[in-house]
Structure formats: structure tokens, C-alpha cells
Amino acid sequence: MMRTLALGLALAAPLAAPVAIADPTPAQALLEEMTEASQQLQYRGRFLYQLGGEVSTMELSHAVIDGKQYQRLTHLDGRLVEVLQLGDEVVCLHPNGTLTRINDNDTGLLAFRDRLSSSIPEQYNVLVDGDGRVAGRVTTRMRVAPLDNHRYGYRLWVDRDSSLLLKSEMVDASGLAVERVEFVSLDLEPGLERSDFQLPKVIAERSLESVAAASPERVHVEAGWLPSGFEAADRDWRRVADLRQPVTAQSYTDGLATFTLFVESVASDQVEEGVSRVGPTVAISRVQNLDQRVYLMTLVGEIPQPTAERIMEAVAIRATDKRP
Structure with missing residues (x-):
């Protein structure tokens, strides 16, 4: 990047x-x-x-x-x-x-x-x-x-x-x-x-498109703690990969730094939690259970690792109403 x-x-x-x-x-x-x-x-x-x-x-x-x-x-x-x-x-x-x-x-x-x-x-x-x-x-x-x-x-x-x-x-x-x-x-x-x-x-050719109401159930991401100046942007942004379900994502920015929280429903045997870094980019994956389903939350962004870990500790997900 x-x-x-x-x-x-x-x-x-x-x-x-x-x-x-x-x-x-x-x-x-x-x-x-x-x-x-x-x-x-x-x-x-x-x-x-x-x-x-x-x-x-x-x-x-x-x-x-x-x-x-x-x-x-x-x-x-x-x-x-x-x-x-x-x-x-x-x-x-x-x-x-x-x-x-x-x-x-x-x-x-x-x-x-x-x-x-x-x-x-x-x-x-x-x-x-x-x-x-x-x-x-x-x-x-x-x-x-x-x-x-x-x-x-x-x-x-x-x-x-x-x-x-x-x-x-x-x-x-x-x-x-x-x-x-x-x-x-x-x-x-x-x-x-x-x-x-x-x-x-x-x-x-292929296109990376935003997905509008493509999933039968919708999950909302809530960041319980954010550093000063960070605000939500690009709400309910979604990408579709080949043969995979839509992934809910929520981006945050302070005007220069950015990071995105991704949430996807996974089978329990597919879950891989962990932390990785490449240069300034950090990726952290954690698991949450909601309504008897397992969700994998992943934060990816150009922010210091301690900050990313503190954000992830306060992240919650909740189901939202279906769109017509």
C-alpha cells in the first residue's frame, strides 16, 4: 500500500x-x-x-x-x-x-x-x-x-x-x-x-462489486473503543470472492490512517485466530459466537499493533434486521 x-x-x-x-x-x-x-x-x-x-x-x-x-x-x-x-x-x-x-x-x-x-x-x-x-x-x-x-x-x-x-x-x-x-x-x-x-x-475480466443485501442474514459491527479522531466510513461495504459468502465489513479512518473490520460466518473447524504484520499493516483475527453461529472477526489496517489489539478487545457484533 x-x-x-x-x-x-x-x-x-x-x-x-x-x-x-x-x-x-x-x-x-x-x-x-x-x-x-x-x-x-x-x-x-x-x-x-x-x-x-x-x-x-x-x-x-x-x-x-x-x-x-x-x-x-x-x-x-x-x-x-x-x-x-x-x-x-x-x-x-x-x-x-x-x-x-x-x-x-x-x-x-x-x-x-x-x-x-x-x-x-x-x-x-x-x-x-x-x-x-x-x-x-x-x-x-x-x-x-x-x-x-x-x-x-x-x-x-x-x-x-x-x-x-x-x-x-x-x-x-x-x-x-x-x-x-x-x-x-x-x-x-x-x-x-x-x-x-x-x-x-x-x-x-472480473469486477469487485459491492453487494447490496445479498446475504439472508446481516451482521452489524460495533467498535466499543476507537482512538480519538477515528470515525466509521463505508458502512456495510461488502466484497464477493469466488465460491464464498458475502463478508460484512466496516471501515474506520481518522483522515490519514485507516483500518477495516471484517466479519464472516464460518464453520467451527475453519476458525484460525492470530496476529500477523507486514510493514505497517497489521491483521488480527478473533472469534465470536452469536445466535448459535460462529463468526470470524478480522481487523486489517495501517495502525500500530497495540492499538489494533485494544480495538479488537472491544469489538462486538449483533444481528440486524433483514432488508426487503
Whole structure:
């Protein structure tokens, strides 16, 4: 999952220590320019994506054609996978020659830049932190620091000329980077055209659709405790996997960090409880019984593990009325 940050008086500050801005306008203006640049400029670049101990090389192309955004994200090592944004549509090309049309535009790495806007939640403090260099270009460093330990912070490097985000790190409470995105090359005049975003012929297509009242029984998820600033979003969101029953899901966000609670009915011999982590992403599974049935609850999100475990301790499920 990857991430999108004027310069004003803050750039003239000493580099020996981070500069907390009493008037938030300069930092907010820089974030706003970063978001606008990522959406309006034409560019192509290669970057390294580090998640835990794994490092991948990717290429990102972006253009605005007839007023709509076009993006192509290509994995350059390992299996060939591409994610394309074609105006309002997002598609994923798989190495087996199939294509998935995605009706959910929050595609992790692409959507992160849009969430980093001028409206940073009050649970974070935005700091201008000197300057640096990324991909041979002069940058302005920024920090988005959480005010508690229930969410990760971010270190950002913004290109001084174009305002594009060239490097981002998601960091834990000790300052250790748990996820890193860093451009190694950038072309601001790539001459991209619609043909650069053309879909190849595929052998099969499928769609990930939301399911409306597809299940004979409905289960509602209740989070008994949430960190300050987190609110529910995307209520009763459902996905259908091949040969499986619909899964109830409830997403929560503070405006930057997100996590989702999934609930599905399972046979008792299918239950697997546990905890796993990959970089900043944690997954916790627990079991609850309701009306003589067994349900598996799973939390997946980019929040610290102790916070996720505390949330899971307070989660409850209840049956709701059937929809007509």
C-alpha cells in the first residue's frame, strides 16, 4: 500500500532542528500544492517501494487528458502487475492475462497522496523540517507527527520546483520507517498521450462489486473503543470472492490512517485466530459466537499493533434486521 506534499518563509528557517510553525498556513500551503501537483502535472518516474524487508521497483506515469486523470503504476520486478486509473475507472492487470475492474478508488499508494491534503486531522502536527535531496532534486522535508501512539507518523520530501512528493516514510513511535516510497528518477516532460494508458487485450475480466443485501442474514459491527479522531466510513461495504459468502465489513479512518473490520460466518473447524504484520499493516483475527453461529472477526489496517489489539478487545457484533 503507497503515498502523495509554497515553500514560503519556512524554507529560510535553520536546518539544525525541526521548525514547529505557530501559524499553520505555510505547512498547509505546501501540502495543498503537493496534492495539486500530483493531480495536475504530467510526469513519469521510477521509485523504490520498501515494505518491511521487501523492496520493489515500480514506475508511475501520470497525465491529465480531457480534464481527467490517467495513471499507470507498473511493477518492474517480480511478476508483472499494473494498476491503471482511467478517469473514474480503476483496473488491475494480472500476470495471467486477466483484468479486474475495481469500483473502489482507494488504491493504497495512489490514494495516499490525495489524503495528504491541507486538511490534516487535528491528531497530527505538521512540521517543516529543513531541506534535502531525492533523485538528484532539491526537496523540502516535512513531518506529519501524531500526537499519540495510536497511529503512525510520516516523513515527507517534496520537490522544491514541482511540489511533487518524491519520498515518503511511514514511521513508528521510535522513528523507525515501516514503509518507504522513494523516487530514483523523475521526468516532468514525458509527452504522455492517451495511448500510453491503453489497456492490452486480456483473456478474462472480473469486477469487485459491492453487494447490496445479498446475504439472508446481516451482521452489524460495533467498535466499543476507537482512538480519538477515528470515525466509521463505508458502512456495510461488502466484497464477493469466488465460491464464498458475502463478508460484512466496516471501515474506520481518522483522515490519514485507516483500518477495516471484517466479519464472516464460518464453520467451527475453519476458525484460525492470530496476529500477523507486514510493514505497517497489521491483521488480527478473533472469534465470536452469536445466535448459535460462529463468526470470524478480522481487523486489517495501517495502525500500530497495540492499538489494533485494544480495538479488537472491544469489538462486538449483533444481528440486524433483514432488508426487503
